[in-house]
Amino acid sequence: MSKKTLKVAVIGGGSSYTPELVEGFIRAFGEMPVRELWLADIGEGRQKLQIVGELAQRMVAKAGVPIKVNMTLNRREAIAGADFVTTQLRVGMLAARRRDEHIPLSHGVIGQETTGPGGMFKALRTVPVILDICRDIEELAPAAWLLNFSNPAGIVTEAVLKHSNVKTIGLCNLPIGFRKHLAKAFGVHESGVLPEFAGINHLHWVTAAYVNGEDKLRELIDGGKGQAAFAPALDWDADFLKSLGAIPAPYLRYYYMTDTMLGEQLEQLKTNGTRADVVGRVEAELYELYKDVNLDEKPKQLEQRGGAYYSEAAVKLMHSLYADKRDIQTLNVKNGGIISFLPEDACIEANCVVTAQGPIPLSLQRIPRHIKGLLHAVKACESLTIEAAVSGDRGIALQALVHHPLIPDMNTAKALLDEMLEANKAYLPNFFKR
Incomplete structure (x- = not known):
């Protein structure tokens, strides 16, 4: 295995997720020696960056590994000469996410940060910033891999694939989480399971679930051994699941149970607020914990933030690229004909063999015919969103x-567009040139 030491730049380094990433680098140091870790953020994130960076330094010191943690507000300094650049940023911070959720709900539409109008506007804000970062990478670290965690991950990754020369891969924690649940349900090691995912980020279906070489999908759908472990993911009508012949990603609830999900969101709005409001309270608590000079490990409370297995997925991907491991991971990559009815340059979420030269997507065994229409419609909206951004x-x-399936009619779409553009004016100068 290569012994080259690594420089990693984390754009959005002040994120509450960063301690989990640092924990991953510490655990993997023996096989993947990250010597320089640069945490970069913007001026508005200065205080959070300082808090998170100092916690990262304490974590590294406790572990006794020679990782130098640097903090900077100059992302070019962080990117220069990097081997890996990760992006985990939120343009407009939680206030923008809150608007993405609240404004659609005021129009009777699902308010969610990665799908529907909320996901679209998060993409409109994020794509130009990511492409600007890519220009820095092209200049200062042309050999680097850009690993994108910024949501909506599929749209952002597709934008980079279409509009830059940077080597990029998108990543989500849902597939690795499902794989862990599958292994636990059947009492086997993770290496003995392989689910097949068909679709795009946050809109995929598990169409096969191999356990020691045997497809257990039907057993999972019908109940029995795997049912308990999958209760959160399989909270669906039993007859519907059997006829679907696949396990839908949790986000597909917004499409298959729109009225129910909208009703739940509107009820939560009255009590706890939207997810952005909840996350705001969780993050406030986390940063208070992070300030404690005696804290030198990732706190348990970070699990409430969501994004389980984020660091594991990130470090696993870096390690495989670094060491040419040729293992199978589920990633957001260029379609290239894997899903025949989607454009070749679309970004899909698929199992890939990860080599030092990059991921090689694997052919799908089957795509249920009844999912094709929804998949095609949402992907068309995502590609249009990139073009608009x-x-x-x-x-x-x-x-x-x-044309998004969650929008009821043209008048609602027009009203939403006008209101959300105005609310995001500070972050979308492209739309206000004239």
Whole structure:
């Protein structure tokens, strides 16, 4: 295995997730020696960066590993000469996420940060910033891999694939979480399980679930041995699941049970607020914990933040690229014909063999015919969203919104577009040129 030491730049280093990533680097240091870890953020995130960076330094000191943790507000300094650049940023911070959730709900539409109008506007804010970061990578670290965790991960990754020369891979924690649940349900080691995912980020279906070479999907769907472990993921109508012949990602609830999910969101709005409000309270508690100079490990409370197995997925991918491990991971990559009815340059979420030269997506065994329409419709909206983000064209943005399956009609789409553009004016100068 290569002994080259690594420089890793984390753009959005002040994120509450960062201690989990640092924990991953510490655990993997013997096989993947990260010598320089650069945490970069923007001016508004200065205080959080300082808090998180100092905790990271204490974690490294406790572990006794020679990782130098640097903090900077100059992302070019962080990127220069990096082997890996990770992006975990939120343009507009939680206040923007809150608007992404609250405004759609005021129009009777699902308010969610990665799908529907909320996901679209998060993408519109994020894509230009990510592409600007890519220009720095092209100049200062042309050999680096960009590993994107910023949501909506599939849209952001597709934008980079289409509009830059940077080597990029998108990552989500849902597939690795499902794989762990599958192993636990059947009492086997993770290496003995392989689920097949068909679809795109946050819109995928598990179409096979191999356990020691035997497909256990039907057993999972019908109940029995695996049912308890999958209760959160399989909270669906039993007849529907059997006829679907696949296990839907949790986010598919917004499409298959729209009225129910909207009702739940509106009820939660009255009591605890939206997810952004909840996360705001969790993060406030986390940063208070992080400030404690006696804290030198990732606190248990971070699990409430969501994003379970985030660091494990991130470090596993870096390690496989670094060591040419050729293992199978589920990643967001260029389609290249894997899903025949989607454009070749679309970003899909698929099992890949990870080599030092990059991931090689594996062919799918089957795609149920009844999922094709929804998958094609959402992917078309995602591609239009990228085009709108790059061009600032309101007409393209309107078409992306009005054709999204969660939007009830054209008038609602137009009203949402106008209100959400105005609410995001500070982050979307492209749309206000004239």
